[in-house]
Amino acid sequence: MPLKLEHLLLNDTDRKSIFAAEDSVTPDEKEVCDDVVLLWKQEPSSEELDISKLYAKIKARNQQWALPEERFKTILANHNLYSTDSSQLFTYADQVTSLETPDLPDKVLKKGEVRYGSRGKSLYAKVHLKQGELIFSEHDPLTPIPPLDKTALAEKGRSCSLCGLSLTQSSHFTIMNGLDCQNCSAVWCSKSCKKIDTTHPYLKHPMSKNKKIDGGGWLKFEAFCKEQVITSAYSVGLIYARVLVERGDGQRIWSRFKSLAQVSQKLRIKAADSSNIGGTFDASNGSPLVESRSTWERCFDLFCGAFPTVESEGIDLDTFLTYIGKFNINQLSGQLYTIYSHLNHNCEPNVRYEIDSKMGLKVFARKSIDAGQELLTTYVNPLHGVMLRRRELRVNWGFLCDCNRCINDLEKRKVSGPSVHLTIPSSCVNTQRRKSSLKAARPDLSELLKNGQEFDLEIPNNIGVTSRRKSVRFDDKVMAAVEE
Ligand SMILES: [Zn+2]
Ligand SMILES: [Zn+2]
Ligand SMILES: [Zn+2]
Secondary structure, eight states: OOOOOOOOOOSHHHHHHHHHHHTOBOOOHHHHHHHHHHHHHHOGGGGGSOHHHHHHHHHHHOTTBOOOHHHHHHHHHHTTSOOSSGGGSOOOGGGOBOOOOTTOOGGGGTTEEEEEETTEEEEEESSOBOTTOEEEEESSOSSOOOOGGGHHHHHTTSBOTTTOOBOOSOHHHHHHTTOBOSSSSOBOSSHHHHHHOTTHHHHHOTTOBOSSOBHHHHHHHHHHHHHHTOHHHHHHHHHHHHHHHOHHHHHHHHHHHHHSOBOOHHHHHHHHOSTTTTHHHHGGGTOOSOOOHHHHHHHHHHHHHHSTTTGGGTOOHHHHHHHHHHHHHHOBTTBOOTTGGGOEEOSSOSEEEEEOTTSOEEEEESSOBOTTOBOEEOSSOTTSOHHHHHHHHHHHHSOOOOOHHHHHHHHHHHHHOSOOOSOOOTTTSOHHHHHHHHHHHHHHHHHHHHHOSOOOOOOOSOOSSSOOOOOOOSOGGGHHHHHO
């Protein structure tokens, strides 16, 4: 009598694995990359895992995948996601160029000195700086960029047309103080905001048309930027409009903008390579790196529609993409600050900054700094683990960070495996567990926290395909989280 074999299923997991073996599929490279990126977004600490542990996690998430470990490694290396030899990863820092900054006001730089060298521009302490001392301040950004996500509110007169501040003032107050627009429903929070908003009549009144700016064209361009969340293009457009509108000051703004470090957005996208990757940083100002060539072509067409003389002035798609890249590598909280843009990165910065509600910037010494030492800020969240920090820096600024902290962290990682990580999605853990993880991670931070009061902590509220991680830097608003 023939034997009859029967699967006895103990629970769902077993059923799943049996199905997995039967229906196994070979994922394509993009599927593999996307799932790795998704995992990193959902569980930021998983980026610190070594490749075998990462492989095990991905296999567990996709039991139907026929994916040998070797192929997994090759795919990640091909797509710039992971390499045991980091020199294999794509960088572009050597292609970042900059020009000498024109007419830097001496009085604001009493304590600092700009130097030009192989790494581009840098800022050095001219005198000894005490911990907590104000080093310099910048009253305004190069051109104030109103928050893109507030434009709808601003159009209804519910937030300031320039700074985006939510308005609580009465319409009586607005009218009495002349803070409203005669031609549309826009209002401003203050006389200074109204005065600075010189491009408003040219951009926001569809009928307005001068030779160089087409108001109707601008509104289409703005709507596209909003729909695609391309803050960088919107910002470049606003800067360009200001240059066209303000004759004297316009030239000053334009030559400063042009002097900022630049690299084409095309190279930045290449460093990102897989969709979503690198978006971690840029999402903080709403600029994902997932744009395709056709998105950029459309964006540039609309830019030309807003500014009809663009092409006759020699600005083509490539130049436009360089402006986009320039904005992205220099922006701080969605604004460009001329002096601040001279600061280089270190994962253990010696300065910190504050931005007030009027977009004014102040930069302070985080620790005592000797005359002649370089002033260093951090471009990424210093609480991130070394792998995430280095990836964000590589994708967004094109270099592999070799600061002392990174070297030490990488050494430690080799010896003891990945360290405990602070970024824990709150949806995945209960409060208690999060707190204990925070505690566990705290000793690693003692050095960082010792010298400053300002580190932010990232705890994403909701994690999913559409949610993006924000990598904000020094921000008072999240200080409380560290105190927790
Ligand atoms: Zn305002
Ligand atoms: Zn108006
Ligand atoms: Zn570093």
